[in-house]
């Protein structure tokens with residue numbers, strides 16, 4: 229079996245034949261972690277102070293006391309480190325003095341060393357206690373930082389205009405920001421590790437300078453090769469990550485499709501498993517190739533660093549011995565220098581390791597900050613007029629072009645719907661019905677022209693206040709993992725209590741579904757793995773319609789509201805709709821033309837323009853798209869038995885699954 233894409237053999241599109249060999253590949257918007265400038269060593273070092281400030285700043289917003297305590301502990305730990313090293317000189321001086329230690333002197337020397345030993349023990353004990361305190365503070369603070377970052381992300385996303393989601397890269401940025409919010413907890417822990425390394429580095433370096441001024445430059449020389457090698461290794465790692473990022477996103481995307489429950493039946497029935505796994509392996513092989521190259525490169529840097537570092541360390545030891553032999557350093561001071569040397573090299577190692585991790589987390593946090601800024605630029609900024617329930621909703625010469633689209637989805641469209649009326653929008657796929665219904669509901673703002681509620685532009689309305697009068701049943705309604713009650717009230721219960729919830733459910737046909745569930749309105753409607761009850765597509769649609777019936781809204785927008793309903797359920801909805809519309813403006817989008825007979829006015833859209841409008845009988849009689857579509861549907865229905873056993877009109881049931889988006 230060969231694993232080639234279906235599009236690879238040169239297919240024919242409506243635009244003509246194409247020979248593009250297209251494979252699944254991710255096209256980044258240029259805003260992700262790996263699409264930015266090349267990572268350089270200087271850039272990493274320069275960013276370190278900024279990242280420390282950023283981590284502490286985030287913590288500061290949550291708990292100032294904890295951050296102050298954290299900083300105080302770090303400073304004290306550094307001080308105690310230095311103090312301990314000085315005490316080591318005291319201990320060694322008392323124990324070995326000039327190096328001539330006679331057996332009978334041992335007791336005296338031990339006694340002399342006791343005070344310094346006590347100081348040493350106290351210093352290291354106190355340092356350990358500080359370490360425990362620091363861990364305790366950061367363990368408690370870190371998850372709260374993640375939550376705070378996530379909350380800010382949710383706030384920013386929910387306050388952005390709906391059209392923001394149509395902007396290329398917005399969803400991708402949101403995904404990256406999510407990762408960034410997760411990384412904020414690492415940022416604090418890594419920042420505190422970096423601070424601990426800096427504190428002990430400064431302490432040990434200070435002590436070494438006091439012991440002999442030449443030691444510190446020598447030490448710097450010894451540690452530089454290792455540090456250089458580590459940073460180069462990290463850079464290679466980043467470059468590899470960058471090179472494989474697009475493949476990894478594509479691989480995640482494909483994996484999501486293979487694993488999702490919605491595809492499970494089709495993968496089996498279409499025997500696609502081998503083909504899909506083959507595709508997955510092919511993408512994986514591209515990643516492996518890059519990773520192998522990077523791993524060899526990293527190993528070469530590590531080896532060079534280790535050899536150079538070894539030679540340089542030997543030099544430091546030789547210098548130390550030279551100082552000792554020439555009498556320019558006491559034996560006790562040399563002993564302390566050895567300990568300090570060890571401390572410095574461990575701290576430096578820690579600084580490079582934690583510093584690079586901090587740098588990486590910082591890149592992720594940048595994504596978070598970038599999304600917050602992007603969402604803020606899309607923040608809903610409209611007027612403050614709080615409208616009553618509308619008497620008339622009008623679109624006046626409305627044009628709407630989606631961000632990034634090359635032509636408008638709607639072009640100079642004018643329609644209106646009055647309270648007590650049902651306006652039906654019909655037309656072929658992609659003609660602009662959903663777009664227009666969203667504009668009427670004030671979810672989108674027109675690119676040109678105006679949508680008004682009682683002659684006030686939706687731009688001037690307070691959106692929250694306007695949406696309080698809006699009920700929307702979208703094509704892909706959300707199946708909230710909540711109780712049946714919350715799924716109908718949407719968290720905004722009316723004073724009527726359960727009686728009004730059940731009344732709405734009765735009208736939509738959801739009541740009989742709920743009555744069959746284990747706890748009635750209290751039943752959790754969620755996947756089994758979350759302890760809930762799973763409903764069928766049509767049962768869910770009844771619940772979604774109940775939401776709209778429950779909401780005290782003056783404008784109802786129904787976009788293919790009955791696509792998954794059985795004939796009896798659909799009949800019930802349309803039979804009750806006229807009564808429901810008595811006091812509301814209703815906008816109905818549907819392909820089922822038998823259902824639009826109920827409408828007061830029908831508007832036919834074609835490629836974003838209104839090509840016909842009028843009453844049902846009028847449009848059915850006039851030549852045009854409506855009559856053509858009507859005849860096509862009638863032909864289909866006339867080829868089927870005319871009535872169901874219940875005597876209701878025969879309908880084609882087209883179950884609609886809600887759209888779920890794979891994570892990138």
Ligand SMILES: Nc1ncnc2c1ncn2[C@@H]1O[C@H](COP(=O)(O)OP(=O)(O)OP(=O)(O)O)[C@@H](O)[C@H]1O
Pocket residue numbers: 394630631633637655656657658659660661662663664
């Ligand atoms: N998010 C989007 N970004 C860019 N273009 C879009 C977007 N959503 C829809 N469009 C385009 O706008 C046009 C109108 O789409 P719309 O969803 O309003 O059509 P529709 O009449 O409701 O279609 P259907 O009957 O298939 O539901 C289509 O050409 C579509 O490709």
